[in-house]
Amino acid sequence: MILTLAVSGYRSLRKIIIPLDKLTIITGANGTGKSSIYKSIRLLADVAQGNVVRSLALEGGIPSTLWAGPEKFSRSMKSGQHPIEGTVRREPVSLKLGFASEDYGYAIDLGLPKSDGRSMFNLDPEIKSEAMWIGEVLKRHNVIASRAGPGVQVMQEDGARQHVLTALPSFDSMMTHAGDPKQASEILLLRERMRNWRFYDHFRTDQASKARMPQVGTRTVSLASDGSDLAAAVQTIKEIGDPEAFDDAIEDAFPGSSIKVDVKDNMFEVVMQQKGLLRPLRTSELSDGTLRYLLLVAALMTPRPPPLLVLNEPETSLHPSLLPALARLIKSVAQTTQIIVVSHAGSFVDELAMAPNSANYELKKQLGETIISDVPDQSWNWQKR
Known part of the structure; x- marks a missing residue:
């Protein structure tokens, strides 16, 4: 389980350290930084996929994603006695992302590229340093692997540190290029764990969405991020997952209704039998809210639970009457899978916050910076460049 998420210098997240629980709810008004929290976790997952530089470039490059305020706020700035203005910078410009789990921690520091006047990729961020360590807090003695510039060092069995890469672009x-079954098996282990994190953000439910169309079906142990393999995912749950719990989740939201999968010429399609109707409804006939709820159930009830599941505003397009059922399902799944929910639906958040082993954080903005009140102090150290 991830115990701590740390972000520094990303959009409105000047410096934020969040303790996580089995179920963590992030809420707040529009513009307070909820999306930035969600995206920062996705960026960490992108590191394991080798896509973090591309993802930041798609956001406009490092200049567009960096914290736009001063490095620090003086007391007079906070009190309003003096205007907000730049201070003497003591640290290099950087965007830092990190997390600590029960066994391993990882952090990455990205910064501005050094333009040589020849490259056309001057908006791409550069990876300045990385670190992987044992335990919850980075310390000098518990570092397993570290990267400074183009060089990567890995701790050997005898405790000595050996250079395994000297010219890493x-x-x-290092998570995608320094992992080795013999020399750096821990990097491989953590990388695969991060690659298995799952994210679901605003399923398309319009008439042209793939979720409404019959699709070729193969065993699907995890729903695709766009929900295009919904029918195959549902059938997989029914065959090798927990079909009784799946049926209970449907009954909880739509009393008297049931879901099955029709197959024609190897094309799978979900159909829904509703109480009082003489025929089942095809996916193309379902309302946006009903389809979105089915997609969320399929995502949550995967036969192969991920180490981390992140839901961004899952209440979108759902009728308020469906939110209690969705909250009950999330709380049930959170007993075995760590879940982070980003939401601004008050009653939904209140229901989720009643779960055991849960944490609920409300984001606020102060002088353009995202802050969280009443957060327990967390020990955290960033690696040096």
């Missing part, structure tokens, strides 16, 4: 991560 600034756009490549």
Whole structure:
């Protein structure tokens, strides 16, 4: 389980450290930084996929994603006695992302590229440093692997540190290039764990969405991020997952209704039998809210639970009457899978916050910076460049 998420210098997240629980709810008004929290976790997952530089470039490059305020706020700025203005910078410009789990921690520091006047990729961030360690807090003695510039060092069995890479390009991560079954098996282990994190963000439910169309079906142990393999995912749950719990989740939201999968010429399609109707409804006939709820059930009830499941505003398009059922399902799944929910639906958040082993954080903005009140102090150290 991830115990701590740390972000520094990303959009409105000047410096934020969040303790996580089995179920963590992030809420707040529009513009307070909820999306930035969600995206920062996705960026960490992108590191393991080798896509973090590309993802930041798609956001406008490092200049567009960096914290736009001063490095620090003086007391007079906070009190309003003096205007907000730049201070003397003591640290290099950087965007830092990190997390600590029960066994391993990882952090990455990205910064501005050094323009040589020849490259056309001057908006791409550079990876300045990385670190992987044992335990919850980075310390000098518990570092397993570290990267400074183009060089990567890995701790050996005898405790000595050995250079395994000396010319790693600034756009490549040690997580994707330094893992080795013999010399750095821990990097491989953590990388695969991060690659198995799952994210679901605003399923398309319009008439042209793939979720409404019959699709070729193969065993699907995890729903695709766009929901295009909904029918195959549902059938997989029914065959090798927990079909009784799946049926209970449907009954909880739509009393008297049931879901099955029709197959024709190897094309799978979900159909829904509703109480009082003489025939089942095809996916193309379902309302946006009903389809979105089915997609969320399929995502949550995967036969192969991920180490981390992140839901961004799952209440979108759902009728308020469906939110209690969705909250009950999330709380049930959170007993075995760590879940982070980003939401601004008050009653939904309140229901989720009643779960055991849950944490609920409300984001606010102060002088353009995202802050969280009443957060327990967390120990955290960033690696040096």
